[in-house]
Amino acid sequence: MIMRVLLLEDDNLLSDLLNDHLIDKGYDVTLCLNGQDALEYLIDEKFDFALLDINTPIMSGLEVLKTIREEYKIKIPVIILTAYQDTKHLKDSFENGVDDYIKKPFDLEELDQRILRLCRQFSIEQNDNIVITPTISFDPDSCRITLEDKSVSIAQKERDILKYFCTHKKRVISSDELLQNIWAYEEIPTDATIRVYIKNLREIIGKEKISTIRGIGYKFE
Template sequence: MKILLLEDDLLLNEIIEEHLEEKAYDVDCVYDGNEALDYIYERNYDIFLFDVNVPSLNGFDLLKQIRQRGINTATIFITSANLLEDVEEGFRSGCDDYIKKPFELKELDLRIENICRLHNISPIKLIKIDETTNLDANNLEVLKENNSYHITQKECDVLLYLIKRKNVAVSVDELSMNVWAYEDTPSASTIRTYIKNLRKVLNENIISNIRGVGYRFNSK
């Protein structure tokens, strides 16, 4: 699923982008309204995530403009404009949902999932591992040569992060900080167990052990 994120706060933009990419969404990030407009006219998206108070063209006016041009892509406002009048203007401009800052990333997940349900959007496509293997992150399954193998949510999260950093050595600390960002830090042996379980269902050479560093997802 392809998402356009309009957010001019650089740190928040990066946090949301990394979170969505870990969920295996394809995300384009922009920082002002006119830049968003250029992307919208050049590419196709499943969902727009728009901040309101952004440079050059605010989110409300941006959405009004593209709605007038017949672009009906599902849109969620994520904004600190949280007065009742702001919410009213947001919905009148054509949004499908409205999240007030600050918000938990889990809330964003729930809103996106609801939009996908209402608009019949397939949240995640199969992610290709190699010529014979795909990851179905929605159903926590590795599909390999007409067989399916269940993996846990955390195993899926580890695999998605390694895929994101394909062909790069990822340390145990990096995995810990990014996959367990808001949880207790796991031990190296715990991560090793997840990698061992993944190797049981993947081809042996997909995830390499990098001695003294960590692990690497190998992709041609």
């Protein structure tokens, strides 16, 4: 399944950049703009790793790190992101259980390599199978959706649409966005064709999973 990452970053430009980059790399990203929200997500849901900025509203990334380690015994890999250049914050981070530490500004390739190193260290593997619900999974490579008692083959474009939805959960996606990211310029379909693909997917995974936002587009839950 796609690896889930919690990203805590309150700088709007940087959070958007990191969020988009991680999604492009195939991660399922939950973005938080303050430490309290990040803490609640980490307690309530399962993540493969977390990226925590230190200086964030309500609770700092260090407070979040200390709380999940000491009070909730959450052992997922954590990388601290910080603009601080002093050794005190570095020392505090490692004393509170951080696994890696990266100073801003940093190159996205450096972040990618640090994430890959932690994944190897913690034996976290990313495969292409995507869990949609506890009873429904999706294998993009074989274009198949597996339900409790059967496996259903889907068309390549249905596969591409579903994969795009899965990496952009809970965000409204317009037909134009689907066109730009899935179809080549010379093969742009009509809106009716997209609606047929969406209808076919709904019949397999459930109508409630893909909602229509009238006049705007679709949202995958």
